[in-house]
Each structure stands twice: as C-alpha cells, then as structure tokens.
Amino acid sequence: MDSRIQSDDNLQRMMVGSMMRKVKSRTWKKQRHFRLQEDGLTVGYKSSWARKIHSAFSLCDVEAVREGHQSEILLSIADEFPPDRCFTLVFRGRRGNLDLVAETAAEAQAWIHGIRTLLENIENMGESEKLDQWICDWFHKGDKNKDGRMNFKEVRKLLKMMNMDMNEEHALLLFTTADKSQTDSLNNEEFVQFYKMLTEREEVVGLFQEYSSDGEKLSVCDLEDFLREEQLESENSQQRASELIDRYEPSDGAKTLPAMSIDGFLMYLCSSEGSIFNLEHKGIYQDMTLPLCHYFICSSHNTYLLEDQLRGQSSVEGYIQALKRGCRCVEVDCWDGANGEPVVYHGHTLTSKILFKDVVATVGNYAFKVSEHPVILSLENHCGIDQQRVMAMHLSSILGDKLLKAPLNGRTPYDLPSPEELKGKIILKWKKIGGITDNLDAAEEDVSDEDETDKDNFSSEDQNHGNKKSKQSLCAELSDLVVYCKSVHFRSFEHSRIHSKPIEVSSFSEFKARKYLKEAGTEFVRHNARQLTRVYPTGMRTDSSNFCPQEMWNIGCQIVALNVQTAGMEMDLNDGFFRQNGSCGYILKPDFLRKPESNFDPERPQDFEGYHPQRLLIRVISGQQLPKLSKKEGSIVDPLVKVEIYGVPQDQAKQETRHIDNNGFNPIWNETLEFAIHTPDLAIVRFVVEDYDKASRNDFVGQYALPFKSIQPGYRHIHLLSKDGTSIPPSSLFVHIGITEAS
Template identity: 70%
Template sequence: MDPEGARIQDDPDVKVMMAGSTLRKVKSRSWKKQRHFRLLEDGLTIWYKSRWAGRGHSTFSVTEVEAVREGHQSEVLLSIAEEFPADLCFTLVFHGRQGNLDLVADSPEEAQAWIRGVRKLIHKAQTMDEKERLDQWVWDWFQKADKNKDGKMNFKEVKKLLKMMNVDMNEEHALHLFTMADKSESDSLEIEQFVYFYKMLTQRDEVWKVFQDYSGDGEKLMLEELENFLRIEQHEGEQSGQHAKELIDRYEPSETAVKQGAMSLDGFQMYLCSQEGSIFNPEHQNLYQDMSQPLSHYFISSSHNTYLLEDQLRGQSSLEAYIQALKRGCRCVEVDCWDGSDGEPVVYHGHTLTSKILFKDVVSTVKEYAFKTSDFPVILSLENHCGVEQQTVMAQHLSQILGDTLLTTLLDGQVPQQLPSPQELKGKILLKAKKIGGLEQCLDETLTDEVSDDEEMADGDPESPCTEDPPAANKKHKKSKLSRELSDLVVYCKSVHFHGFEHARSHAKCYEMSSFSESKAKKLAKEAGTDFVQYNTRQMSRIYPSGLRTDSSNYNPQDMWNVGCQIVALNFQTAGLEMDLNDGLFRQNGCCGFVLKPEFMRDATSQFSPEKPEGHQGYKPLRLSIQVISGQQLPKVNQKEGSIVDPLVRVEIYGVPQDQAKEETSHINNNGFNPVWNETLNFVIHAPGLALVRFLVEDYDKASRNDFIGQFTLPFTCIQAGYRHIHLLSKDGTIIPPSSLFVNISISELTSGS
C-alpha cells in the first residue's frame, strides 16, 4: 500500500518502537509511573497503557509532536536529575498548548532508539506531500474501523466508519459505491478497494465544474487552458505561462499527462489543495518586508505574564511558558520579579497563589530559546518589585547569563533621534525597565540612585489588583530605590509615566516608553486617535490586559493596532479569537514577530484616525467578495458515534470600527464531510492595510451556542484572489488536516457608482 511506509518500518529504531518498551512517565518528583509504549502498525500512532489498568490506554499521533528534547531538558526532569542520569531521559514536546510528556528509559540505548525513532517519524510526517497525507489519513481511518484486524470491511462496518468520518450519506448511494469498489465481489473491501471507494465518495463536483469550464475535452487541461485559468480566475497576470508548466510538473500524478504538458482532474484538485492553491499568498509567507526602519514602525508580537501556563490566581509559573511563547514568534516577554527568601529573586504573580520560579532560570531559558524561531530582537519587559540588593543580583544574572546578546550600549555611541531597526538589533536582547536619568546623562555620574515621583508607577500595571504594593508602602513621599547596576542595562526601552500627547511632543525622547492598561488605551484611541497614531510613529507603547482578567482572558488587540501601538501584550496561554488575530497578523513576514505598520502609520505628520479612515490621503476602500463553495472533511465536534455536524461558515472582518463586520452562510444538516454552500458574502474594507479576515466554521445548534469546528485568520493584504482552499486550524492554532474550505475570492476597487 505504502512503499515509503514499508521503508520506514524497516528502520532499526522504528523496529524498537514497534516492539514496544516500558518507559517511566514522570509528572513530578513524586509521580513516576511505568507505562508500556509502542508504535502501532500505521507508523504514526503511539499507544501506551499502564501495565495494571484493565482496559484504559492512551494514544497520540507523531504529527502532534513538535520536537524531542534529550536529557534533563524540562523542569520536571531537572527536578529528578539526581535519580535518573541524563542519558535515560527525554521529553516529547507537542504542538499547541498540550503539555509535554517526560519519559525515562531503562537503558541509554533504548532512550536513543526512541529519540531517533520519533525524530525520523516526525521528519517523514513533515515531508509527506498532499497525496501521501490524504492516503495516510484514509489508511488511519481504515485501521481504526477494522475492529477484528482482518484487513477487510463489510458494508455494515463501512457505514459505521462513514459516521466516524463525519459523513451522513444516502444508504442506497453508499451501497452503490460499495458494490462498484468491491471488485472481487466478496461483500467486503480490502484497504486498496476502500481507498478507491473513498475516492469515488470524495469526487468533488464543485472542482469538476471549474475544471470543465476551462477544459476543451473535459478530460484534461492543456497548457494553454491551464494558463487561461491562472490568468482569468487566479489573477496571475503575466507570469501565468511559466507557472502553468511548473504546476503540471509539481502536481500532475499521471506521467502521460506530464509528457503531453497537460493536467488531469486529479492533478488540478491536488494543485488547488496545495500551499500554492491556499488563500495565503506564498510571497508573504517568507520575510518580505523592509526590516531597516525604526522599531516604532512595527507591530511586535508580545506576551503578558509570560510565566503563566494557566490563570493568574492559582496557575503554575513555568519556564515552559516562555519556551512556548518564544517558539510562537513572540518578541516581547514579561518577567514579574519579587524578592526571594534566600537572596535570589523569584518570578510569579505577586500576592497570589501562583507558584514561583527563579529569575536566573527564566533568563537562561530566554537565552536558549530567544532566537530559535526568529533572529530579530527580544524585549525583556521587567516588572520590578525587588529591593535594591536583589535588583543588583538581577543585573548580575542578566549580564553573566546573556553576555553579548544583552544590548547594554548605544549602537553607534550617539544619542538617537529615532529608535534603531530590527535589522540592526538582530540577535540582541533589550531590557525594558526604569532607568536613572536618560541616555544624554549617561556620562554624568552625579545622579542619585533615586527615581523621581512621576516615574514611580511607570513599570507596574497599576490596575492590577494582584500587583499593587500594600497601601502603607505606597505613600507619595516614598522614593523608589533603583539599583544603579540594573538601571545601566536599560538602553532603548526606558519605562516612563505617560503625561499626555502634548507633553510627549515637546519633551519625550524616542527611547522612552509607557505602558497603558487596555481601558486607558481604548479611551485614548477613541478620544485622540490621530494623536496616538502620531505618538506611536516615534515612541513605543505597551498595552496590557486589565488586572480584573484573573482568568487570563484577552482583550481584542485590533483596537490597539488601529492606533499603531507596537507592543500589544496578550496572554499567549489562552486560546480564542484574540490569539487567533495575533497569530493571523504575525503569520506573515516569515513569522519573525515583527510586521511593518502600513505607511500611513509611519509618517510623523499622519492625519490618520481609525474613527475616520476616509480622512487620510492614501484612502482607497476595496470590495471583498467571498463565494463560500464547500467544505472538506471537517472534524467532529462531539466524538459520540451518532452525532454529525451541521456546519456553517462565518466570515469576520476585524479592522477600523467601520470595517468590523460579520456575515455567515446558512447551515447544512448532517454533513461535515463534503458540505456545499455556494453562498456569496460581501464586504467593503475602508482601511485594507489594517484589516484581518477570520474564517470560522461552526456546528449549528438551535438550542444553545454553536460549537467551534475550526478557523483560519490572515491579514487582508495577504489574501490571494481566485479559487482557493483555506486549511483550517484548531482552537489551539494547530493544523487539522485534511479539513479545509473551498472559496472563490474577488477583490475590486470601489467605484463611486457601486
């Protein structure tokens, strides 16, 4: 069936995995239990169970694993390092927000076999093309459904399998296809026959119709016909000739067709489902923006309370949370520091029950993971509640652990008129904290180590009930002491109190930055949008969630981006719309964590106001028309055998207030497999440079809230027009192949008459 699969199964490490091993699963110093692990025949599923528990077992797919870490590379394994040497230990790290799996093998050889084996399987899963992926998916379902493992399925079993696959189909039609596939007339299908049955079942009429429109003989698209399709429907213009040839070479499965320079329906469907046929413009996937402008000209992916994995009152503080945020391209992480009992500063959410971690461990973790996803700078936002002694300890840790990566001097020895660029700061970590005096007085040693009153609260989140100092300590006459050593490490990100836009225009320096609570920022955006936009052309602002969000929920970042705020900090640990928007905005430009703001937000004299986008010079509204054609293999929401989804598609636009809009299709009863809507949704976009488009698929429920099925969010400027597939993501932002939507998109200028 799968020649590639046969080869990987012959690999000695994979053989060890298939034979199975007893590994210790470790959750804490006290929880270490033996579990039997083995790789199933499909070469993708890892199954494990405890030796005593009767029936219970768990499985996960290799495709869910992002990486394997060797040795004591997690907090849990570090805590038992005395007991188990590093060469027995390894950690499986999962995509999304699923927790790690920490394992200990009986021998170094066995640990190595699993480490190498899982890495090979991950590599194989990543390099599969669309066709292999689909075959693998069908094969997995067949294995799941073939309960007696005889490699055959009768009609009753196939009907049950279709239900599991989210297909509710007319029994006569299913039986008709079953009989056609059962070439041996044995009233059962073997895997190859089942694949054929599945292909007939998923024959996509809507793709066939598009194919028919351009194919002269209805059998294939000749080179010129494919060029016409690319030019007229996919809006490819001049380069369609060369591209058509490349697409045939890349996606056409039939060698005969390739020789003729033609594309069959199979090849056409494969091209449409590929990355090139995706809604996301491939040219914007890579680093495509100018990275040499001042930092204040970029949106920067930023996390709030980065140390938390759960909520802000009882959650666990964890180094893992920093690793997850940095791996997602986050470029500004937050560290809340408090005096520790033994002279070592600790990080946690003050005055709450969240657990504590050591400041020095956080710095080491940031150093190790800062530049794995992106080379551009990382800002370490300090919320400092420590006394002078431990501040000095913090300064020592920062200098010793980060070494050259910590930026501690001006790039060219000159006091800047504008901030340096991401390009100039590649590979550097910047400290954002309070500073004694400014860069101008750096050489003037007569300063006292005290911060003036107006800078007192600059660094805290004043709204947050958990981080307030006790009232007695908060008296106005109290001067906060700053450690000179820590102050000296702050260069381009000096925290100051915000005194209004007027004051900033006449007095502020480009390296001074203020923090605003979400409510303060929202108020300023509404009352003085243009001032805020101008302020953000030169200085950076950091926005943080209200302290009342003890559940770690998020605010909508769009309101802040609309006025050019760069550091809009979100709780990365909380899935949902707000993180979808953040992931959507930063999915472009190589996922490097920096996105260049639209031109009208980089000009210091900009008159742009999000409340009145038509007031700025470059105003050019666009019409966006989305024909939602069909859906493919949507995942089930409830795993109950009997239930099948009733899907609907909602398209949501986020942008300036005038652009906020939602339109949805009707729902389709009992079909998550290949629902066809053929409905068109229309929008007008007034500020295209700021808009994000979110495609949401839900399971309709007339009695209660609809259930989430999948979503995909992207910047309006990254959309490719034409017939496109949208590959859906789970709540966690991870991919759920082979679920997709098929749409036809057109974007046109708004003429006065329309």
C-alpha cells in the same frame, strides 16, 4: 512507511517496544510499555500488567523532541535520573508535554532519533500522501477487531465517525466497486479507494471541465487560461502552468504531454499555492531597516503563566511556547525569592513560582529559533536592591553577547535602531536611573515607580494603596543594561511631543489606551510614530482573557501584549496578523501610521489623504472533512460559515451562510458574502466554521484569520485551524475571492 521502518534500526526497536517511566511530577513516575504501531505513525502505551493498549498518540500531533532535562518536571528529578536517559515530547497546541525516562541511554537515543526520523518523514509528505495517511488513520480507528478488513456495516459506522451521513444505496454501490477482492469487506488500500470515490469533488470537477478543452485534462494553455482569468496570475502564466503540472500532476503519462489531470488539479488547489494566503507574504517581504517604533511587534503578557492569573501554574514552558509562536516581546514579573534568588510569578496571588535565572536561560535558548529579529524582555520588577544585582548578574552571564548592553556602534542612544540592526539581540525594557547618557556613579537611586507596577496586581492590598505613588530603589548594575527601551510614565501627548526621546516606552492598560484613543485618536497615532507604546490587559481579567488587539493596532500601538495561553478570537487575530512577513514577529506599519504629522483618525478613515476603499466578495463554495465535535454516536455537524472583518470601526462587519443539516464531510453552500473595506492596510479577515444549534449557542468547529492584504484572489482553499491555532488537516473551506476598487 513500512519499507522505511524495516530499514531503520531505531524504528525497528520502537516497533518491538520499550518499558519507560512516564513522569508527571517528582513523586508520580510510573512504568509504561511504549510501542510504535504498525501504521508507523501512532505510539501506543499501556501499564506493564495490562493486556491491551489503553492510551495512544499520533506522531502527527508531536511538534518536537527535547533531549535531557529540558522540562521543569525532568529537572526536578535530575538527581535521580541522568539526562542521557530522559527526553520530552512536545505536542502541538495546548496539550501538555510527555516526559519520559528510558531504562538505558541507548534506549532513549533509539526513541529520540526514531521519532525525529518519523517527524521528518511526515514533514516531507506530499499532499496526496498526507491525505492517504489521514484516511488510513481513520481505517485503523474503525477497524475495531484489528483484522485489517472492514465490512459494510463497519464502514457505515465509520462514516458517521468521520462526520458524514449519506445515502446508503450510493455508499453500498461505491463499497462494492472498491471491493476488488470480492470478500464483502475492504482492506486498507481498498478503503482508500472507496473514500476517494466517495469524496469526489463535484464543484472542482465542474471547474476543471469548464477550462478543459477535451473534458479529460488541462493542457498548458487550458491551465494558463485558468490562472490568468480566475487566479489573476498574468505574469509568466505559461511558465507557471508548466511548473504546476510538473509539481502536482501525479501521472507520469500526463506530465509527458504535458497536461494536468483532475487529480493534479485538485492537488494544486489544496496545496499552499492554492491557499488563500499569499505565498509571497510567507517570507520576509517588508523593509526591516526602519526604526523599531515603525513596526507592530508580536507581544506576550504574563508570559510565565500557563493558565489564569490567580491560581495558574508559572512555567518556563510559557516562554518557550510564546517564543515559538513568534512573540518578540515577553514579560517577566520579578519578586524577591528565597536564598537570594529572584523568582517570577504573579504577585499577591496563588500562582506558582519559578526562578528568574531559569527564565533567562530559557529565553536565551529559544529567543531566535523562530525569528532572528530582536526580543524585548519587558521587566516588571518588584525586587529589592540586592536581588536586582543578582538579576543583572544572571542577565549578563547567562545571555552573554545576546544581551544588548551598549548602544550599537558606539552611537548615542537617542534614536531607535531597526529590527535588521538588532538581529540576534535581546533588549531589556525597564526603568533607567537619570538621563540616557548620564555617568552612573551612584550604586542606587530612588526612581518614581509610576508606569506599570499597579497594572494587574489584583488584591485588597493593591486596592487600598493603588492610588499612592510608590518609590523604588533601582540599582546601577541593572539600570546600565537598559539601552533602547527605557520605561517612563506617560503624562500627556503634549509633554511627550516636547520632552520624550524615541527610546522611551510608555505602558497603558487597555482602559487607559481606549480612553486616549477616544479623546485624541490622531494625537495617539502621531505619538506612536515617534516612540514605542505598550498596551496590556487590565488586571481585572483574572481569568487571563484578552481584549481585541485590533483597536490598538488601528492607532499604531506597537507592543499590544496578549495572554498567549488563552485561546479565542483575540489570539486568532494576533496569529493571523503576524502570519505575514515570514512570521518574524515584526510587521511594518502602514505609512500613514509612521508619519509624525499624520492626519489619520481610525474613526474617520475617509478624511485622510490616502483613502482607497476596496470591495471584498467571498463566495463560500464548500467544506471538506470538518472535524467531529461530539463523540456521541450518530452526532454529525450542521455547519455554517461566518466571515468576520476586523479593522477600523467602519470596517467591523460579520456575515454568515445558512447551515447545512447533518454534513460535516462535504457540505456545499455556494453563497456570496460582500464587504466594503475602508482601510485595507489594517483589515483582518477571520473565517469561522460553527455547528448550528437552534436551542443554544453554536459550537466552534474551526477558524482561520489573515490580513486582508495577504489574501489571494480566485479559487482558494482555507486550511482550518483549531481553537488553539494548530492545523486540523484535511479540514478546509473552498472559496472564490474577488477584490475590486470600491465605487
């Protein structure tokens, strides 16, 4: 990293440091001195009068840099500071953005380009480099006096910070071995060597030696045997072994043999190719040419909210985060605003308001950055005729050709097109005046408003009048923009079967959907094979909590809308489920959920003709560098692993390992958990690491969820994620997976 900094003028400028304004609001704008630290990955900042840095952030936590007025806060001071001096740092997870104003445009550009260069360097790091950098980060944290060296007492203290309580005699022996300079202290490079000796993976060494012909290395034949017998990779296994040696073996000498050392073997197992998630499913591997109703669609509820739905902040950032997370259906609650401009917020509550036109512009800018497949704009419209016309104008003028305004290729819009045909298009979901193909001469028309407007506007007014059917005037200009997603009130499955068109969408609260599921599960499945269904959280969830989406996916509901801003098991499942198929936001439903006459009932999967149960064996072997929860000195995690299966009711199951006392660093469990999977196409497996506490509820440490069908068998690493769904390297679990036909 040092040589790169020395050869880059922008990074050199960042090392010198700059005075910039940190902006939190229109009135809170304070000068801070920002400087890139010597490690080339940390930015520290302090008040101009302070002697020492009092705050810092790692560039590993930065997701992107936005230039100019690309945040609501910077937009609010646009009259004061020009866009060429402003930029925003966007962090991973739910950490707030950092809005900055440089003294000059040149200074801003130096930081923008410099940070982007460093982010690109981080992205291109190999597994070994990433690990070395992680160790160096810990070294800098432990080096309190910043002299670049650490004695044994400091190292022992750092190990506890790193979540490890170990034998002092063993640690001292390794410390002495690593102290090549014989100064009774370790520099950065020596500490990296000490750490690697300390973390030697006995369970991996044992596996390596089991397949090594000479106990020293894996020849191509040895590695081929391992891939075929353990990883169940029988196709082109010799070529595959050669490729892995070329890709992961760090020693040039071993490569020329060719062979793989223990270091190369460990790097392969820790890589994405050694991950539990099937690499083939990371790209788009499903047929994307079927009608829209044949896909599960990643969907967001109350997308504008960053917090709860009573007093939370409304922000365009909610749309940016949802779209970046892969959501393909976002919700916009529109109300009449001041100066003739519609606003977006949660009606009858204290949530803040944002302009409808700003939401539309944000959706237009971010709709296709993660996926090129269509985005559905689900309108919850409470505006009068005049502001509906303004909405129509903004949608057309801001989105331009991205907005779908007419049926594809001039076809009559009775049948739903496919995600492939709708690539790059934004589709409006709302009510429509009259029939689908009616000539709309009237400027406005009253339409019964029965499907969604009482969904979650929780107030005394709604409670008093919630049972009354309301009439809403709709304007033709907005109605004309609805093509393939016409919102209609649901009457019954029989009525829909006889009268409904594929392009009509009905919305259900989670309570109503659950009621229909229990009363007529198979009918619900058949309904969803013909047309789109949206399910949303009840309005009683004032804390913006979520329901479990799995039960709705079990019956083929496509648009299962969740509060993306709320972390928890429900969002873990959503993220895990939509991790497959290139994270494009569309997952092809199993064929038994696409057939109009399907006999599938999630309550009785064994009765359906395609019943093929499987058996899942998971040996939880070990954990690596689990994150420390408590900042309290001496506090170390007592980890246990839970494995949870979500799917049809018969598949719902949870099992857990024992807990390991005082070792979040390299715990060993070696315990096998076994599950029967009745409907593999719908099952999701979630791994959760918890800190055992006998006196109270266990604390969350990390998680990872993925579809059962995306699991790779064999020896695999599970790279853990935080509660927010962001990566927490190098924290992982090492497991062995076995999948067989159930007897």
